[in-house]
Amino acid sequence: MRTKSASENQITEGVIWKQLVLFFFPIMLGTLFQQLYNTADAVVVGRFVGTKALAAVGGSTGQVVNLVVNFFVGLSSGATVIIARYYGAKNGKNLNDALHTSIALSAIGGILTAILGVLLTPHILTLMKTPSDVFVDSSKYLYIYFIGIIFVFIYNVGSAILRAVGDSTRPLYYLIACCFVNIVLDIIFVVEFHMGVSGAALATVISQAVSAILVLYALMKSDDIYVLKPRKIKIHKILFFSIITIGLPAGIQSVMYNISNMIIQTALNDLGTDTMAAYTAFGKIDAIYWMISGAISVSITTFIGQNYGAKKYDRMKKSVKVCLLLDFIASVLVSILLLLFGEYLLRLFTTDPDVIEIGKQIIHVIAPSYVLFIFIETLSSTLRGMGNVFVPMIMTCAGVCVLRICWIFFVVPHRPGVTNILLSYPISWGLTAILFIIYYYVDQKKFYALHSVDGE
Secondary structure (H helix, E strand, O other): OOOOHHHHHHHHHHHHHHHHHHHHHHHHHHHHHHHHHHHHHHHHHHOOOOOHHHHHHHHHHHHHHHHHHHHHHHHHHHHHHHHHHHOOOOOHHHHHHHHHHHHHHHHHHHHHHHHHHHHHHHHHHHOOOOHHHHHHHHHHHHHHHHHHHHHHHHHHHHHHHHHHHHOOHHHHHHHHHHHHHHHHHHHHHHHHOOOOOHHHHHHHHHHHHHHHHHHHHHOOOOOOOOOOHHHHOOOHHHHHHHHHHHHHHHHHHHHHHHHHHHHHHHHHHOOHHHHHHHHHEEEEEEEEHHHHHHHHHHHHHHHHHHHHHOOOOHHHHHHHHHHHHHHHHHHHHHHHHHHHHHHHHHOOOOOOOHHHHHHHHHHHHHHHHHHHHHHHHHHHHHHHOOOOOOOHHHHHHHHHHHHHHHHHHHHOOOOOOOOHHHHHHHHHHHHHHOOOOOHHHHHHHHHHOOOOOOOO
């Protein structure tokens, strides 16, 4: 598929709502298929190995994987912003230098993370109070996953580059293909070869390697103003620091999210393996909303970045309004879906009635609260696309993460239970959303006054 040239760039020229929707849906579907990597593992392992194996591929393991991957995805958002700006400004030289710096960063980050991950896995699982009956399988899954994590990093930064220049379709095609590879390998390794959790992890790593190779090939064969040349992969210091300056706060923000989630997971682990398995199954269902929210985040960051580079500030303002509306509609629809059909979705992962009942309790707490998060995701991504990352990071870390941690340590001990543990989510989302609305209004009023943009 040929990428549109910068001179035909619809993100800075086309009808805003139409281009946002066209850009958004491939990202959303791509996120869905990326999520299906681990969901396929959970379904196959849960149905053919058992509840303990299901807890092993999710629970503590899922939180550790999310912590590491989301930090790098946050870090690589700096590359998205920088590349989108240069593409919008049609600056081919700096665009290509940023591209090669980003790929170098993903390779170095993947190698270092693999080494640290393998060394620290048993200590992290112990710290999270992972139940003894799933500890060994959880360790096996993480060891294999960390060995192949360089492929995860390369794919994520490569696809972020493609999306930053307005190409959201090819990452989708690659993920669809690789998702089917993962499902087939899950069946072969787990069902046919009886490799258990290790087979599920191996299937995931192999399929992720395929996706990394495909995205690198796409970047190398580009006929646009950007092209990846392996011999030119290196760190360009100025661009590296630009990427880190924007990406590191987003990475720290992701880490804080996941640390708070790991603390919540630890509290849930104390309630036993059934609760751990229920939360694992819910996590796969819950991902329906987060894939939509994440796609909106990438969309608005790209639109803001490119139009900022092109100095089309009025389009930035309109893009935010469209994304807020999209996220609102999506959050309401997903909430309704989970509340009506949550029990049947849980049965995809387990037939244990106790696990299903706990899963239903979790859905009733979390699902109605999604609408609170739309302001945090959309407004923080907008500010990031403009290069404003420090204050949003502080608001998120304090409003969401610190508050959530305080809830677990000071409220839950007096009223333990699944519902009270998970109430930390809607409470922290609601308060942080208020902070973002106030700050965004004040910040944007100053920005648009400075740039003399009308109030369309």
